Amino acid sequence: MPDGVQTAVLGLPRIGPDRELKVALEAYWRGELSGAELERAARALHRRQLVDAAAAGIDVLPSNDFSLYDHVLDTALLVGAIPDRFRHLERGSLELLFAMARGTDTAPPLEMTKWFDTNYHYLVPEVAPETHFSLDPAKPLAELREAARTRPVILGPVSFLSLAKGDRPLRALDRLLPVYEELLRRLHAFGAQAVQIDEPVLVTDLDVGVLAAVERSWERMAAAARGLDLTLAAYFGGLGSALPRVLALPAREIHLDLVCAPEQLEPALAALPAGTRLSLGVIDGRNVWRSDLEAIAARVEPIVDRLGADRIRLAPSCSLLHVPYSARREQGLDPELRGWLAFAEEKLEELALLKAGLAMGPSDRARLFAPAHAALEARRGSAHTHDDHVRRRAASLCDDELARRSTAAERAPQQAERLALPPLPTTTIGSLPQTTEIRDARRRHDAGELSAADYERFLKAEIRTAIGLQEQIGLDVLVHGEPERNDMVQYFAERLAGFATTEAGWVQSYGSRCVRPPILFGDVWRPKPMTVSWWRYAQDLTARPVKGMLTGPVTMMQWSFVRDDEPAPQVARQLALAIGDEAVDLERAGAAIVQIDEAALREGLPLRSADRDGYLRWAIDAFRLTAAPLRDDTQVHVHMCYSEFGDFVEAIARLDADVLSIEASRSSLDLLEPFADYPAQVGPGVYDIHSPRVPSSVEMEERLARAERHIPRERLWVNPDCGLKTRRWEEVVPALERLVAAAQRRRAATTTAVAA
């Protein structure tokens, strides 16, 4: 047993440093890899990450954190929450796992949604009153067999049920608990010494009864698992007022996220029962920056003195699932910037350094932390992070620079006159199918096989085809189709100062899907126009208006790793100014419509409602600032990929956009109700682009008619519910033709009913 404080991790990245898991999964789905080969590949990956973490000097390593697809889905399978439509498939089989994850010809998959406030997506378990839970412990046992001294990670029963959909799933707790009890007994019998039970739901606003449910579950689990060392892990925020009751649970160890919620440390220390250990989540598991080891050691040392080393563990704030593998590998990055970064591998090293440093006297420790300290100092003083011009400009803004010149009602007639559109104008959200040819050309261009000039020629030909097709289809407001964009955030990140992009900084988004979030490390500004020439090329081909297409400041932040040395509202302000500069250039080039996508505005909502107003204030201000410099007769569209606005319609109104397009095709149009008094125009999606299904024209007409019951025709637009880049032209052309036909028939209709 090592002396001093131990180090622990709650979970490791699992896709493989080169996305090996994705490669293996996709080969398996194509039928090129057998199930046994897939499992072998997965085992090798899992083993390798444990070996690496052990080599880095981590004392407590996780198991069952690995997943072929998603850990919430694994939990559903573990406890037997298998919806009827999959019941005929064999328990424990890959077939069942992937059927629930991806659906079959006859059974739609589980729904997917965001894992708390991260960009990871989990599959939503379905729990019905008749769900019969039963244990299949094969996976955690197999991982324990592979690595005997690991601490299995289990998603706790209350979080599991809270994430599930169904009729008040938490009522199923008493039926579920025997399965958890049995699981713990099995793990213990199998040789597990400790188990980590994650209850991240504890950092959210708790409905009545949830905390009591956690207490009940812990009484039962602790009784069933006598002799097992149980950790309760809560992360992504603070426990708030639940803290004292959580500390009093019969757990041997409580893990706290002290990066998101450092303020809970003191009260936790004050209320910690004598027999309980504290796992201090002091290394940021969600972001990519090196830690201030000196500062952490200074905070931890007195706690160690007070409680004793055996009652303290050091850990990342949450699972390392949310950061890429290794910053060291990013040889394409500016070495200075690279030196500031800590991905998963470097975070494990930081933990080991912290542990070593805590066991040393001050001067040895200072020597040990010197390289980390130097990197931090360099970052603080670097010309790469600070740009006086940007700062002066952001600081000199006054409130009226957030607002457009006139009100929406005053702008509308000016825009109507300039655009001369028919009622119920038709348009799309921006991207058109990203075909294999487009991806291929981009790849060859990136690899240096296709010259810049040839690539440009290729893209222009794509745009020309896209404009021609849209004219033929009869759309009123056209788009250039975004063929030049690899991704709506990365494209701009590659062109704005203050951002860096990585070569292998992949993190799992869902299943085999990985993303490479850009790194926003410094003050942001726009060295030169980013989209104007593409827009101009497209507009020159047609007499109809072509929308300029931008990604908004909040979405840029939400889908990037953001600097931690500057408050989010300031960062948003800089981004807003930079993107606003582009909007103004589009306007000067002649664009009559500029669309600013804020796909992630809602995702950014903080977990706790008390924090929401603050977030919405700066996020919406950033959007307003982006659009503010545009003339009254320039129409600003905003697109958002969701429609459950519920209580924040008011916030949406404050965006002061002229036209709002939302995802509504999958939901009931009743959600348009709150928009009845919305000052601007609305385009509720009438074509669900998330499915390959091409809706009929009558169906879309019907949806329009229903929309008109909530929003007057003069304020309605007709569009799909999101960008079309994931679809194929074979689907898109007929779908858009039917959309246009539906709009035309509605224009002729005089009532809100659809003629048979």
Ligand code: GLN
């Ligand atoms: N303009 C983007 C597109 O059409 C918007 C995508 C999004 O909001 N997710 O692809």
Ligand code: ZN
């Ligand atoms: Zn969208």
